[in-house]
Amino acid sequence: MNAAFYDRPVVEVARDLIGCVVRHGECAGVIVESEAYHDSEPACHAFVGLTPRTATLFGPPGRAYVYRSYGIHACLNAVCEPEGVGAAVLIRALEPVDGIELMRERRGLERLESLCSGPGKLTQALGIGLELNGSDLLRGPVVIAGRPRAWRDIQVAVSKRIGITKAAELPWRFSAADSRFLSRPALSRA
DNA sequence: CATGGGATTGACT
DNA sequence: GTCAATCCCATGC
Numbered sequence A: 001m002n003a004a005f006y007d008r009p010v011v012e013v014a015r016d017l018i019g020c021v022v023r024h025g026e027c028a029g030v031i032v033e034s035e036a037y038h039d040s041e042p043a044c045h046a047f048v049g050l051t052p053r054t055a056t057l058f059g060p061p062g063r064a065y066v067y068r069s070y071g072i073h074a075c076l077n078a079v080c081e082p083e084g085v086g087a088a089v090l091i092r093a094l095e096p097v098d099g100i101e102l103m104r105e106r107r108g109l110e111r112l113e114s115l116c117s118g119p120g121k122l123t124q125a126l127g128i129g130l131e132l133n134g135s136d137l138l139r140g141p142v143v144i145a146g147r148p149r150a151w152r153d154i155q156v157a158v159s160k161r162i163g164i165t166k167a168a169e170l171p172w173r174f175s176a177a178d179s180r181f182l183s184r185p186a187l188s189r190a
Numbered sequence B: 001c002a003t004g005g006g007a008t009t010g011a012c013t
Numbered sequence C: 001g002t003c004a005a006t007c008c009c010a011t012g013c
Helices: A010-017 A100-107 A119-126
Strands: A021-024 A027-038 A064-069 A073-079 A087-098 A142-145 A156-159 A173-176
Touching: A010 A027, A010 A087, A010 A173, A021 A087, A021 A119, A027 A100, A027 A119, A064 A119, A073 A119, A087 A100, A087 A119, A087 A173, A100 A119
Parallel strands: none
Antiparallel strands: A021 A027, A021 A142, A027 A087, A027 A173, A064 A073, A073 A087, A156 A173
16 A cells, blocks of 8 residues: 555545455454545535644645544544545455454454444444544554455445435445444445 | 533433 | 533623
8 A cells, every 4th residue: 555545536445445455553454334424515514624633634645534432432434535625535444364363352352243333333343543643654653554465356345425414425435345343235236 | 620512322211 | 211410711791
């Protein structure tokens, strides 16, 4: 993975991240669900413009945007598009690959399919907190690597984004077809 | 300075 | 299916 990968239209990057690997320390998982957000549409945090909260989104591509959701959870995004454009891909679900026992400890759960099947779950499983906001996804501590061979020709499904009230009709959610590790099934349409 | 709303989750009816 | 937990921060007075 290189810097140019993220310096592209955010919807393309969201699709291409399916099958890629997120790693933090000994824990890692394959991305099976993602969503695109862009400052031109109101569901994106960057829609309000450049503020302290959105500064990371408008910064250089290839960085992590980590924010607190509902006062409780952290959610991980990959910042995309050129500096000055507020856009990012929300990582919504992973298929656990490495460090599974540590994930189980952090989550307090055994079931493999429940460890990373949601944006707040996977940050808990991988130990990703707000202190990693703005960190470099090419250098770490959190890194995203390209698709393993087995995931090279995976089928990607398209659907509507989940859990938002504004611009909810945009088909900007992507998922690995038939994955058992999604936050919700991808029933849908392009 | 006070207020209100989430890109969610897990527990409960 | 319903609902509370909990906190950052954008907005408005």
